[in-house]
Amino acid sequence: MNDSFRAAAERSAAIEARIATDPGSLRMLTGDRPTGALHIGHYFGSIQNRLKLQSEGVEIIQLIADYQVITDREVGGDIRGNVHQLLLDYLASGLDPERATIFTHSAVPALNQLLLPFLSLVSVAELQRNPTVKEEAATAGITSINGLMLTYPVHQAADILFCKANVVPVGKDQLPHIEQTRVVARRFNERYGATFPEPGALLSEVTNLLGTDGTKMSKSKGNVIELRMSADETARKIKGAKTDSDRKITYDPDGRPEVANLLKLAAMCEDGDPATIADEIGDGGGGALKGRVTEAVNTYFAPLRARRTELAADASIVDEILVGGNQRANEIADTTLAEVREKMGMSYP
Ligand code: ATP
Ligand code: MG
Numbered sequence: 001m002n003d004s005f006r007a008a009a010e011r012s013a014a015i016e017a018r019i020a021t022d023p024g025s026l027r028m029l030t031g032d033r034p035t036g037a038l039h040i041g042h043y044f045g046s047i048q049n050r051l052k053l054q055s056e057g058v059e060i061i062q063l064i065a066d067y068q069v070i071t072d073r074e075v076g077g078d079i080r081g082n083v084h085q086l087l088l089d090y091l092a093s094g095l096d097p098e099r100a101t102i103f104t105h106s107a108v109p110a111l112n113q114l115l116l117p118f119l120s121l122v123s124v125a126e127l128q129r130n131p132t133v134k135e136e137a138a139t140a141g142i143t144s145i146n147g148l149m150l151t152y153p154v155h156q157a158a159d160i161l162f163c164k165a166n167v168v169p170v171g172k173d174q175l176p177h178i179e180q181t182r183v184v185a186r187r188f189n190e191r192y193g194a195t196f197p198e199p200g201a202l203l204s205e206v207t208n209l210l211g212t213d214g215t216k217m218s219k220s221k222g223n224v225i226e227l228r229m230s231a232d233e234t235a236r237k238i239k240g241a242k243t244d245s246d247r248k249i250t251y252d253p254d255g256r257p258e259v260a261n262l263l264k265l266a267a268m269c270e271d272g273d274p275a276t277i278a279d280e281i282g283d284g285g286g287g288a289l290k291g292r293v294t295e296a297v298n299t300y301f302a303p304l305r306a307r308r309t310e311l312a313a314d315a316s317i318v319d320e321i322l323v324g325g326n327q328r329a330n331e332i333a334d335t336t337l338a339e340v341r342e343k344m345g346m347s348y349p
Helices: 003-021 040-055 067-071 079-093 109-113 115-119 124-129 131-139 147-161 172-192 231-239 257-270 274-312 316-343
Strands: 027-032 059-064 100-104 167-169 200-202
Touching: 003 172, 003 200, 027 040, 027 147, 040 059, 040 079, 040 167, 040 257, 059 079, 059 316, 067 147, 079 100, 079 274, 079 316, 100 316, 109 115, 109 147, 109 316, 115 147, 115 172, 124 147, 131 147, 131 172, 147 172, 167 172, 172 200, 231 274, 257 274
Parallel strands: 027 059, 027 167, 059 100, 167 200
Antiparallel strands: none
């Protein structure tokens, strides 16, 4: 565990404590790219925490980061269709549109305008050092990073700070971006006067669920188990998951990451313990492990999947939620941008 991860984990624990004692002091923002439907990595890495915050009465602002789609690819694909799928996933998971603002950032001009002053607070060298941007570029096979990709962590600072959010439930890949947001907030406040909070990440137990190929589960990689998949599709995916040749199943996250990942997944779905599950499987090998995981995942997600099928029958629900969410996000962003202009001496009659 490196120092910056430790610091983020400590902040996350402090937020955790505050959820219990003072939920009204927290405002949550988090986002997903509309590059496909949500997968179980999202669910255990972030959505469970969003739902917990919602049920504790924290204000929930849920962003769909559509401009971020064209950071690591030239063609966005069916963005509108993917936004629709994401919304169905949110609703089926339990996000409540009565309590949560759900919006697409391209529909909020004042949010995007914050990018200009924020970019002036960050050096090119700093942007070029961001490890997640480098990794995503490598995954996408990009050798020449475009300007939007280089600067999207600052765009993300605008996403978080436009509503002055102070808690962001995310997976481990997002920590460099949260750190960048904290730096932007701090520098803005130093230069122009106290304006923005320095937000903290809320981390889950599973900060990096691996996909079927043994690398981070990601929509763009085809290594996912989607929330919306059928039980049969799920079984096929898990059957193809990478394991190792040792028939004795043991829980060893460092030595056997793929096997440990499957054990952890079963444990989360069964509300059990990965080492105990490993003992129970014993010499059963990869086949028995995968059978257990498939059963656990399908049982856990069955109610969510049934809800999703019902919701998908009425396309108008999604459109109505977006109209309301985008309107509210615009109101918040307009207020923040007016304050920013005032502080910067750019407020004109
Ligand atoms: P893409 O491949 O298009 O980047 P993605 O699967 O990485 O898609 P994002 O929309 O980039 O998904 O991420 C949304 C949120 O889900 C972020 O907070 C991210 O940290 C979290 N997340 C994504 N993948 C995982 C994972 N495998 N484990 C835990 N959290 C994850
Ligand atoms: Mg991603």
